[in-house]
Amino acid sequence: MATPPPQGLSPEAKLMQVATGYWASQCLAAVIRLDIQDCFKNGPRSIYDIAQEKNCNGDALYRSMRALSNMGIFMECEEDGYFDHSPTTKILENPNGYINALKFETHPSGYKCWSNYFETVKNGGPNAHENFNAKNMWDVIHQDKEFNALFSRAMGTFTKMTTFAILKEVGHEFAKYETVCDVGGSKGVLMNELLKINPNIQKGICFDLPSVVADTKSEDSRFSVVGGSFFDSVPEADCYTIKNVLHDWSDEKCIDILRTIGKSMKQGGKIYIFDSIIKTKNTPSLPSLLDVRK
Missing domain, CATH: 1.10.10.10 (Winged helix-like DNA-binding domain superfamily/Winged helix DNA-binding domain)
Incomplete structure (x- = not known):
């Protein structure tokens, strides 16, 4: 019942x-x-x-x-x-804080993505397809320079909010890996923090779309940036992190992303997935809303 x-x-x-x-x-x-x-x-x-x-x-x-x-x-x-x-x-x-997340979520292009949601429920497929002639919301983001810039800043804000918890729970586990790659790493916030507390890591890679990582920098010589799509290929590493990414994709697409990572992972490697989980039924839940935005 x-x-x-x-x-x-x-x-x-x-x-x-x-x-x-x-x-x-x-x-x-x-x-x-x-x-x-x-x-x-x-x-x-x-x-x-x-x-x-x-x-x-x-x-x-x-x-x-x-x-x-x-x-x-x-x-x-x-x-x-x-x-x-x-x-x-x-x-x-704070201009570098939560305001960026709100401006992204309330941007006109975001509203337009949702305006055809009835067709998504009827026929399946992504929310944004009909209104933007786009395959999914990510195509919409990259079509609109302002929306794209807000997305990058918003993801940076979300990363700062979650990085502290990640470091506290599992931060030092990464010391046993030589090469760590953060898939969908945006501006490199998580990777920079992992390098700070794990001097044994020899190479830390921030991997994201070329437009996202174009101006990503670090003072740590072990830090590097690689641009690309996680549906095509990712850099070789013996450990991967993927944070707040999978909830934006269908189950089939999530499997594709993980398979891409698996192809490049060194033998004995590991993936750390940090994401929202829908734990309970019939209670207010932001993750359950994130799950319908595709």
Whole structure:
């Protein structure tokens, strides 16, 4: 028997919250695209003054900020028309932080990928195919320079968030390997950290698409960059890491990726997979949503 959903909102309110979820994300998308999050560094400000600075409509911006503040995103002050950061949004002031992930996830190209999802459910296949004449979302990312740049920055942010946990749990296990390759390694954050704590590693390879690793650098002489597709080939190594990659692909594509790695792996090698896992049923779960985005 299925577990009933947790108590709280009425069935009608819960269903409407999901149905109108894109209203909230569109409000957030507009606000962060204008970089409103950077306007409260010195405390509360009039949203109408900010609207003048940003050359946008004050009434529409006020309504968007009011809607977000009622969800705990920013805070409406007692003085009419004034807003400030809430505990949730203070982190968005860091230009190299979580703001990059939000800008990527709310980008117009991302919304367009989802607009044809009904056909995906009916016929299978990737979300983005019909609207972009693309095979999958990754083709869409590489067609749009702005979307591509946001993707790279967002992946860097996610990597920083997860690298600490990886190092804590298994970081020193890599000392027994001569060559370690991070597949889908983006800007090399994880690989650089692994090299720092494992002086026995002779070579650390950051492998990703050429456009992603084009400007990836390191002060460590053992660090190297290789561009390519993990569907074609990967560099030879005796250990591989693949982090937050497989959840973006179908089971068949995941098998293809792992087979590609297996062909290049030295005898006795090992793959470390770090990714989201759907553990429980009938509970809120971001991994279960990641699983439908292909």
